[in-house]
Amino acid sequence: MENIYDILTLLKCSKPKAVLATIIEVEGSSYRKEGTSMLLLENGEKAGVLSAGCLEEDLFQRAADFFGTSKSATFTFNMKSEDDLLWGTGAGCNGIIHVLVQGIDEKLRKHLLTLGEFLKHGKTVTVVKKITHDLRVSHYLFISEDEYVFGEWEGAVSPNVKKLMLYGKEKSGVAFFNEHASYVYVHCFYPKPRLLLFGGGEDAIPLARLAAQTGFSVTVTDWRRSYCHREAFPLADELIVSFPHEVINKMTIQPKDFVVILTHNFQRDQEILSLLGKKQLQYVGLLGSANRTKRLFEGREVPPYIYSPVGLSIGAEGPEEIAVSIVAQLVQQQRLAVRESRTSA
Template structure:
């Protein structure tokens, strides 16, 4: 799960001083990659992780001096050493990390709230930060997929970034690049909305699925025609619960090409109706709980399964609601990563 969504929730509700820590450069191997963020609050609370616990305590001490001076700075952690006398304390991760520390003032807090608004609306956003020779931040700007700009930026936007915005899929490889137009290095990162999982069916086996998927970073919508099952008491981590029959429920959902959909009502006619209604939707993932033979019977006129994943989930021999939920979420993560990597390859 990308911690930025949890961080944005905390920042929005915070009245305290906060420090945003972001990995902006990785040389070699590391536990987390460029774009990973973590929040340090003045009272000691931490949100997110930048490593396997190797650098967080050190950062917690360093940020104490930043709460009042309001200046950003970048810390370099060399994790390559294998002896206990080096900073890495024998971690031997074979990587060098640059971590940018930014105090969150009023203006940045406001812009991060705007970022959260766009992400919740399902829109991706690119951040560009202009850096000095020692990698502190002088300017930053957010660029949305529908060409909206907000931030603190002096001067014109580089042509290279404008070309990025003109593309239909502004996929950015996170990290630092040097821009001739600015005569300075810049840090780029592509913030993605939470992936959305839509579950049709609110039985007992949907409860762990919603729990695990939410913890894995999915925004989960649950739909069922039975109000006694489909409610926030049963699914507190769900973003939304739609109580309605399939035809009416689907009319309330604006499907996106990257949506993940699972059908598990355990009612043959409802499952059949849902698959007919979903047949013309462009989805990133469509899975049906149950055997392949049952799913074939759900399809009228003997249609081919096409892109339907059935039985849904990775084939790990799962038994019971919890294990089946784990197998499904694992497959969702696998497919999500494959889709992201294919997009990145297409842009290279």
């Protein structure tokens, strides 16, 4: 999912000078799409990827002049060229990629860290960058979903641009705005989707790990302390040792949250479903067969947001493979939710 979190983590704890590289336009096919970013540090460290290793080394060389400055430029990588196997079909790509490189000065660093705080608190943030005729950034602006504005922007923001920032764009990329007589690059940053796991058994361990590595904020809860501890779930954002009714009544559960129930206890599962029935949720996955789910609902209609058996049907066996099938379904549903939110705005 969004690699901005790895970028912001490295930026926050690093002292070396840094450069932000972003794919702003793709012609044809590429490994990553518009909106993908990468952080390059002067000491060689990096966060995020723009390709399958095809252009990163060359990009680092080009970025040398940008460290410690506020300069920017756009570089074009023609992956269709057959002159060199690294850049041609031997690289497995068949597109032209336009990468915007920005030196991170103190102002931009401050604004990127502010972006991180909004994402941390569950707020969606959109960035607009005004692109000059020579493909540099002249101004940029961030706006949160609750209309907090920050950045470096001269003059008024046109109503059309502000509307685009507030209600999103179906696809990240560059568009021309007559009001500003220039192109602007637009990208929407989404907070990490939250995954709440009820049950901390052996099958929850690889699920929590893979979900966290895929970009979810993971909370694991179990009423048994021996099942819910940091050694088993090192990547979880939160561990809660408590009974289901205590967790659900105290937590602020949002409609866009994801839940997977895997307590292996029929009565506990029924209790959790009953408590969650009062909430609006994006996704609830139930471990077990469809017949077991029918028994859990005692003949009542199963809501459409209940996924049972949980996970995509890939013939998964064992905790690791089941975790792969579940996380694949979580990513699928998250992508659909983002797409629907954009088109309905």
